[in-house]
Amino acid sequence: MSPRRLTLYITPVLTGRTVDSLLRRTLGLSGTVLRRMKCLEDGITLDGIRVFTSAVVQEGQTLSALVGDVERRSGIPSVPGQLELVYEDADLVVINKAPGIPSHPGPGHWDDTLGNYLLAHYDALGEPFTDFHPVHRLDKGTSGLMVAAKHAxxxxxxxxxxxxxxxxxxxxxxxxxxxxxxxGTVDAPIGRVDESLIARQVRSDGLAARTRYEVIKQKNGRALLRLELETGRTHQIRVHMAHIGHPLTGDFLYGVEDHALISRPALHSAELTLRHPVTGEVLAFSAPLPTDILALL
Structure with missing residues (x-):
């Protein structure tokens, strides 16, 4: 499968504008993406012919921009693994991540992560150049919805x-x-715990962090919460809930680890809404609670 291209048919309204103007203002390409495309033989074409961005377009022509990857530069190995896809098109993929799978390779996890599994999936689709472009990440123990782009x-x-x-x-x-x-809302800055590479804590010199929560069910001395982030700090929900005296059940780092109850922090990314990066369409997804969290209730 050929790398992803965006095309624009030149209508009378667009006639007389420069290629640069159309790429930036109509297709929404950034300067960084444009600089990469300019280095490619077929990065920017007008009616199939390579052009400079200073070229002026005419009615009836077709402008084409190569936005897809032409090589994998991340260095992440392609390894098949557990992967539940919720949605996929030429520009993005939404995954329902299982707990226990890291989002991205790192120390101790070089070939058993979501990034590895996605690249193997792209290989199976005949997309050998599509690389891993995470938009956000979930902790290893967190389950649920996560989105990755398919090009920069x-x-x-x-x-x-x-x-x-x-x-x-x-x-x-x-x-x-x-x-x-x-x-309520937990409004408390978060920073690193001194001499720890992983743990975070509420501290006055930390970065601003706000988490909205709502109790939606109570049972067995625990509560099921609905939470939304206004900021995106590392371990934000886990740190904020521990800060107010209610750590997540099973949280080995900020609460009490109890494998008899659950083998990971009881946290799930349940709903995701985004605006499609190319079409502008609003997309909404949901993923039900997994069985290990349901068992707590």
């Missing part, structure tokens, strides 16, 4: 949507105890 242009557009109304994520979690009040 889509990744850039989607990352710019993060923490805006265009990109909305809703999490479900089970915590120890029942928060009071039953709904």
């Amino acid at each position: 242009h889509a990744q850039e557009i989607l990352k710019n949507q993060l923490h805006t109304p265009d990109f909305r994520r809703v999490y479900l979690a089970v915590c120890d105890g029942v928060p009071y009040p039953a709904a």
Whole structure:
């Protein structure tokens, strides 16, 4: 399958504009993406012929821009593995991530991550150059919806949507105890724990962090919460719930680890809404609670 291209048919309204103007303002390509395309033989074409971005277009012509990957530069190995796809098109993929799978390769996890499994999936589709372009990440223990772009242009557009109304994520979690009040906002800055590479804590010199929560069910001395992030700090939900005295059930880092109950923090990315990076269409997805979290209730 050929790398992804965006095409624009030149109508009378667009006649007389430069290629640069159309690529930036009509197709929404950034300067970074444009610079990469200019280096490719067929990166920017007009009626199939390579052109400079200063060229002026005429009615009836077709402008084409190569936005897809022409090589994999991440260095991530392609390895088949557990992968539940919720949605896929030429620009993005939405995955329902299983708990226990890291989002991205790192120390101790070089070939058993979502990134590895996605590249193997792209290979099976006949897309050997499509690389891993995560828009956001989920902790290893967190399950649920996660989106990855299929090229740098889509990744850039989607990352710019993060923490805006265009990109909305809703999490479900089970915590120890029942928060009071039953709904509220935790507004507390988060920073690293001194001398720790992983742990975070609420601290006055940390980065601003806000989490909205709502209790939607109570049972067995625990509560099922609906949560939304206004910011995106590492471990934000886990740190904020522990901060108010209600750590997530099973959270080995900020609460009490109990494998008899659940083998990971009880956190699930349940709903995801985004605006498509190319078409502008609003897409909405949901993923039900997995059985290990349901068993707590």
